[in-house]
Amino acid sequence: MLGVSLGLLPSAARDLILAAAILSILLNPLLFIALDRLPQGRVRAQQGEPVTAPPAGNHIVLVGHGRVGRHIAAALKSESQPLLVIESRREIVDEVDRKSATVLVDNAAAPGVLEAAGIGKASRLIVAIPNVFEAGQIVRLARTANAGLSIIARAHSDADVEHLERLGASHVVMGERETARRMIELASGETG
Numbered sequence: 001m002l003g004v005s006l007g008l009l010p011s012a013a014r015d016l017i018l019a020a021a022i023l024s025i026l027l028n029p030l031l032f033i034a035l036d037r038l039p040q041g042r043v044r045a046q047q048g049e050p051v052t053a054p055p056a057g058n059h060i061v062l063v064g065h066g067r068v069g070r071h072i073a074a075a076l077k078s079e080s081q082p083l084l085v086i087e088s089r090r091e092i093v094d095e096v097d098r099k100s101a102t103v104l105v106d107n108a109a110a111p112g113v114l115e116a117a118g119i120g121k122a123s124r125l126i127v128a129i130p131n132v133f134e135a136g137q138i139v140r141l142a143r144t145a146n147a148g149l150s151i152i153a154r155a156h157s158d159a160d161v162e163h164l165e166r167l168g169a170s171h172v173v174m175g176e177r178e179t180a181r182r183m184i185e186l187a188s189g190e191t192g
Contacts, residue, residue, distance in 0.1 A: 057121030069128035109137040127153040132160040143168030
């Protein structure tokens, strides 16, 4: 209304914008219904091939290969257990060392993805993604699938820690606490 009253927007344009908004509001639920009916959890392996069988078991599942996850993956290279990385961003997937890890290109919170990663037989799950709500979904799904699984998650606040622990994380690491702990060690003369 203001645009029309100031002469910045013709009334025909206002009507088109209003019609588009109404159409968008009406179509949104239909699009979500259609998306729910699409096959879920289409997991892809490193070369874009569908994953047909989960890993044999006793493996580590790392969710996220971003700023934190890439350091974790590099440190786990020397582990005797196989590593499986779940990463949804294709541009990040190319950075994964495929000699030391299997890669699933998908969202770990999507139905069927953790099952395809063999979460029921995994020994550890490390959730290195920054989004606490998505991380919480992953923790909850993993805990349901494997009650004895060791789950390590990343948090940014005390509320995040509580949220992830409530959903079943075994250990939650908050960056600020770890930074403070290391700085105290250094200030106390401890090295490492």
